[in-house]
Amino acid sequence: MGTMDMRGVMGPRSLQPGTVLSHYRIQAWVARGGMADVYRAVDLQLGRTVAIKVLSPSLVADPDARRRFFREARAASALQHPNICAVYEVGEVGDIVFIAMPYIVGKTLRELLEEGPLPIERALGYAIDIAEALEEAHRQGIVHRDIKPSNVIVDERDRAIVLDFGLAKRVRWEGQGADDALTLSQITTTSALIGTTPYMSPEQVRGEPLDARSDIFSFGTLLYELLTGRRPFVGATDIEILHAILHAEPEPMNALAPHVDFELARIVRKALRKDPADRYQTISEMKEELITFARERGYTVSGFRIVSIERTTQEERRRLWRMPAARAMGIVVIGLLAASVFWFFRRADEPSGAEWIATLRHTQLVSWKNEPGEGPPRPRFSPDGKLIVFASRKGGQPDLWVQQTLGGAAVPITRDEWSDRSPIWSPDGQRVAFLSDRGGDTGIWVIPALGGTPTPLHVIPQATGGRLNPVRLIAWSAKRNAIYYEAQRNLYALDLASRRAMALTSFDPQTSRVMDFSLSPDERRIAYVDVQGGQADIWILPIGGGEPERVTASPEEERFPIWHPDGRRLLYACKWGEVFQICLKALDERTPQRLTASEADLFIADISSDGRRLLYSLLKDESDIWGVDVQTGKEVQVTTEIGLELWPAVSPDGRALAFQAKPESSAGGDLFxxxxxxxxxxxxxxxxxxxxxxxxxxWSPDGRHLAFLRRGSDGQLDLWIVPASGGVERRVTRGVYHGGYGLLPFHRLQTRDFSWAPDGRRLAYASMRTGASNIWITKLDPTEDVRVTENADRTLVFSCPLWAPDGRRLAFVSEAREASEARWTVWVSEVERKVVLPILRSSDVVRLVGWIDSGAALLIAIGEGARLAPYMVREIRLFRVTVPEGKRQPLGVLVEASLVTVHLSPNGRTIAYISRADGQDNVWTLAIEGGRATKRTENRDARIYFSTLAWAPNGRILYYGRQAGWSVIKMIENLP
Known part of the structure; x- marks a missing residue:
């Protein structure tokens, strides 16, 4: 669709749905402000939903209005923070001036206040979020000047986000120009360019030069209103309100809201002092007092993600010292008092401040749009720190790439059909060792650092890889002339002289869940992650023998420990809320320091030999749910929210769609x-x-309940049900096994990981609760677990239980993970008779698609390539297998199709699947009795991927996820 000519059509709500403005397609009008209209739109280049703010037609020719509009864009674009609404782009198309921003689903604080004052805990959470946003703006020298409830939106994650930097100004700390002053005459005009009267600071009313302390006053006004439900300065007219701001004192908060604690009222009162010198001098100071109050009262606040004691940078401190001497002396005294008060009230187990955190510099080195199956890259520094090496599919195949840390393009050093990964540098920086499946087995290979012919070093036995058995190169030691690697849940050293590998640890690969080994600089200790009771913590173990020592004991997950070159500290990824951040912990200290505050999962990868620089990677994902009418080919976007929406399930009556959603831009680490x-x-x-x-x-067969899985505090997956009309959730069983998912796209690997019986009173699932995998049934009324299989072999894993239409039989699959032949088996159980029969055996990957022929047969898909992960299989043979005879009838072959996307229609006559036969993901259908496959969608973007399909009950609509993902490698500099 081309760009529409918008000249001559400017009027209220003039941009109609379907209009294309630059590369944004308008979807709907959202709201109108004093000087602009806001629309919901979709970015045609990136496929994401955005908000488009369009300057009102009546103001387009007004130079002051245009200046304010572009000032907002410049101010917000300089700020990158999760609590600040970012600016993607500023543009002009004809007479239309617009700003593209994230589209945030939520309610403003003004809307929330319509229901009355907020509970203290909730108000504190939002206040700390707003303070974090102002802290970042002030650090950049930007004052907002219009903090008010309608300029703060609370999104679906219950996070407060500051909007509208239309009045924002960069502060001239050594004296502002005349254009920065706001006069009383300006305030009393009808101009749309001035802030909101009830939230102005006294100096703003007087038209004096403004600094960050003006925002602190407005912030105090907002917090007063959140806690009491009314503004601190009121009047019948704007003039009366302005007079109150200058001369009146607010009514005591506990007179309006007796539940407000005296200490909290003191904090707000200090922010509302008339003289800026009597207020908090930095928003950081006020934020820390709010955090201290929250902790001492036992509140859990949503906005509190990090204990940052003092993040005022050296530049900010210099700005304070440039103020007149008398005021500066006052600031010094207040600062010393605040510091002493904070030190007195800070709990002993809280981390002390680290000013150097504010000096850390983040530099993006390389990014690319991901290919299917691509996980987070693990880049490594060369010994001199001038180069990095990493594995990526950016060229289409999993190859190795080298890039300079000072800039420039990445260069591939392998480029072939083999899967190359986990690179490490030789001690002299002249070679790179890596894992590869070239030759048919996973092994260690070596290649010159700038490319050449790879040579083999060692084959790793039973190196299937994946989440259940990670295989990874760790370090190349000059001291021992050895390569350390992780396999079979243990650490090994490959002696390069003898080419013999020796196990350095003795964990049981069947029962232990250890991973992420890291070697200390002196090669005498290892750090690793051990998952016990569902909790992933970091431990240290002497290589020569001794007892392990626990380093972390947080209820949140920790991963990927890396030794600092000094041997006294560890860096690692720490789960903070729902996102992995980077933490630093000294081994002789109790509490870690958090170095980052990212919205996306950060995967720490390496540290330079001098300890000054750190490499990490992150994944960014977007997924929306779409539907296609298989008769007309019409495609409709069902969800448009930021983040991930995927794995649709249609209600039995076809009137509702259930799905799972993650507002975060990164979820590859944990879709659960x-x-x-x-x-x-x-x-x-x-x-x-x-x-x-x-x-x-x-959905239950009658549509009255939804069943779902939830990870418990012990790490197990529990099965829950909830009434579809809303109500109390009920856990029905524990310890459910899930077959997992692919990373890009986020394919669910099994047809179903649990399933409802046709009577809606039973659920079938797999579990390892007895130590070995078995199929179980849970009865709902009353709740009772019944074991269907009697397996004791711990190498056999059952999955994908599917009920027959008669409700008397179950089909399911097993995988013998250590077998070389007949690795996959399809079974059928007569539940009441407790008879279990094998129906099909295969050395290639099997997908149990579903029951056909009214329960007389099973539709089974078999993928070529026994060693491949299910989501990598591209050639599929379809079979009808009779039950109980097990007679196979070939039905056809699917080429360039994804095995894990094959889904059977409700009437059992048609399959749908996702294929890249033409280089792009599209949905195809095929009648199982024969005929030609038909493409049902028209995606032409090679970097958009389709995930798990779901049929509507009438067999006419197919729902699916449309997903895109990006990998980014970044470097942190200035580590101490």
Whole structure:
């Protein structure tokens, strides 16, 4: 669709749905402000939903209005923070001037206040979020000047985000120009360019030069209103309100809201002092007092993600010292008093401040749009720190790339059909060792650092890799002339002289869950992650023997430890809320320091030999749910929110869609932490969130309940049900096994990981609760678990239980993970008779698609390539297998199709699947009795990927996820 000519059509709500403005397609009008209209739109280049703010037609020719509009864009674009609404782009198309920003679903604080004052805990969470945003703005020398409830939106993650930097100004700390002053005459005009009267500071009313302390006053006004439900300065007219701001004192908060604690009222009162010198001198100081108050009262606040004691940079301190001497002396005294008060009230187990954190510099080295199956890259520094090496599919195949840390383009050093990964440098920086499947087995290979012919070093036995058995190169030692690597849940050293590998640890690969080994600089100790009771902590173990020592004991997950070159500290990824951040912990100290505050998962990768620089990577993902009518080919976007929406499930009556959602831009590390959302189909009703912690929803046959999985505090997956009309959630069983998912796209690897019986009173699932994998049934009324299989072999893993239409039989799959032949078996159980029969055996990957012929047969898909992960299989043979005879009948071959996307229609006559036959993901259908496959979608973007399909009950609509992902490698500099 081309760009429309917008000249001559400017009027109220003039941009109609479907209009293309630059590379944004307008979807709907959202709101109108004093000088602009806001629309919801989709970015045609990146496929994401955005908000488009369009300057009102009446103001386009007004130079002051245009200046303010572009000032907002410049101010916000300089700020990158999760609590600040960013600016993607500023543009002009004809007479239309616009700003593209993230589209945030939520309510403003003004809307929330319509229901009355907020609970203290909630108000504190939002206040700390706002303070974090102002802290970043002030650090950049930007004053907002218009903090008020309608300029703060609370998104679906219950996070406060500051909007509208239309009045923002960069502060001239050594004296401002005359254009920065706001006069009383300006305030009393109808101009749209001035802030909101009830939230102005006294110096703003007087037209004096403004600094960050003006925002602190407005922030105090906002917090007063959040806690009491009314503004601190009131009047019948604007003039009366302005007079109150200058001369009146607010009514005591506890007179309006007796539940407000005296200490909290003191904090707000200090922010509302008339003289800026009597207020908090930095927003950081006020924020820390709010955090201290929250902790001492036992509140858990959503905005509190990090204990940052003092983040005022040296530049900010210099600005304070440039003020007149008398004021500067006052600031010094207040600062010393604040520091002493904070030190007195700070709990002993809280981390002390680290000013150097504010001096850390983040530099993006390389980024690319991901290919299927691509996980987070693990880049490594060369010994001199001038180069990095990393594995990437950016060229189409999993190859190795080298890039300079000072800039320039990445250069591939392998480029072939083999899968190359986990590179490490030789001690002299002249070679790179890596893992590769060239030759048919996973082994260690070596290649010159700038490319050449790879040579083999060692084959790693049973190196299947993946999440259940990670294989990774760790270090190349000059001291021992050895390469250290991780395999079979243990650490090994490959002696390069003898080419013999020796195990350095003795963990049981069948029962232990250790991973992420890291070698200390003196090669005498290892750090690693051990998952015990569902909790992932970091431990240290002497290589020569001795007892392990626990380093972390947080209830949150820790991963990827890396030794600092000084041997006294560890860096690692720490789960903070729902996102992995980077933490630093001295071994002789109790509390770690958090170095980052990212919205996306950060995967720490390496540290330079001098300890001054750090490499990490992050994944960014976007996924929306779409539907296609298989008769007309019409495609419709069902969800448009920022983040991930995927794994759709259609209600039995076809009127609602359940799916899981993650607002974060990164979820590859844990899709199991998500929300279950239900959206009515065919109308504009808002989605209903059923649970904030769950995944993989499935409707009961009568549509009255939703079943879903949830990870418990012990790490196990529990099966829950909730009434579809809303109500109390109920856990029905524990310890459910899930077959996992692919990273890009986020394919669920099994047809179902649990399934409802046709009577709606039983659920079938797999579990390893007895130590070995078995199929189980849980009965709902009353709740009772019944074991279907009697397996004791711990190398055999069962999955994908599917009920026959008669409700008396179950089909399921097993995988013998250590077998070389007949690795996969399809079984059928007569539940009441407790008879279990093998129906099919295969050395290639098997997908149990479903029951056909009214329960007389099974449709089974077999992928060529026994060693491949299920989501990598591209050639598929389809079979009808009769039950109980096990007679096979070939039905056809699918080429360039994804095995894990094959889904059977409700009537059992048609399959749908995703294929890249033409180089792009598209949905195809095929009648199982023969005929030609038909492409049902028209995607032409090679970097858009489709994930897990779901049929509507009438067999006419197919729903699926449309996903894009990016990998980014960054470097942190200035580590101490």
């Amino acid at each position: 932490r998500a929300r279950i959302v239900v959206r009515a189909l065919g109308d504009e009703e808002a989605a209903v969130q059923f649970t904030t912690d769950g995944f993989d929803p499935a």
